[in-house]
Amino acid sequence: DHRDLHSFPTRRSSDLIEREAERLGALVREILTLERLGAGVIEPRAIALGELLRGVGEDARFEARERDVEVVVEAPDATIDADPELLRRAIENVARNAIRFAPAGTAVELTLTTAGGAASVTVSDRGPGVPDHELARIFEPMVRLEAHRDPAHPGAGLGLAIAQRAVEAHGGAIRARNRDGGGLEVTLVLTNLHTS
Numbered sequence: 001d002h003r004d005l006h007s008f009p010t011r012r013s014s015d016l017i018e019r020e021a022e023r024l025g026a027l028v029r030e031i032l033t034l035e036r037l038g039a040g041v042i043e044p045r046a047i048a049l050g051e052l053l054r055g056v057g058e059d060a061r062f063e064a065r066e067r068d069v070e071v072v073v074e075a076p077d078a079t080i081d082a083d084p085e086l087l088r089r090a091i092e093n094v095a096r097n098a099i100r101f102a103p104a105g106t107a108v109e110l111t112l113t114t115a116g117g118a119a120s121v122t123v124s125d126r127g128p129g130v131p132d133h134e135l136a137r138i139f140e141p142m143v144r145l146e147a148h149r150d151p152a153h154p155g156a157g158l159g160l161a162i163a164q165r166a167v168e169a170h171g172g173a174i175r176a177r178n179r180d181g182g183g184l185e186v187t188l189v190l191t192n193l194h195t196s
Contacts, residue, residue, distance in 0.1 A: 074110070
């Protein structure tokens, strides 16, 4: 049989092409989101934040299940003025980052709390954490800290940068800290909560 085997893509090469196409598509979406945020294009409206967070958690469970990670959501009802697409993207990016580094058999926790006219969304994991002196850098575009390099999920280092810019576009803030007992905790603080 003298057929040219190179003309018949193997299952492995087809899978590789599909994965690379997905990564390229994700990168393009992230770049477009950064461009939108840079242009100040946000469309806020009243949204049910608890419902949004529960939806993010439900979607995240598919990816988490493959890594033997549980996703736990604690989200009371709350209403906030925000751009639903951008805010969802911000929370999704933080949650996916947590799942990526969470050890098998552990949980990623998504928690919503409200106080004093502000809403805080906290995403916690039991992964390797980040050296304290590098915590602020995780929100810089294209930065992938050595301890957080994952060959199975190369990414472009834009997810947390998008989260930061999306939150700041809403007048809020994002911060990260290492948890007692190990892991990382990222909190998104949004101040335009409905209090009535």
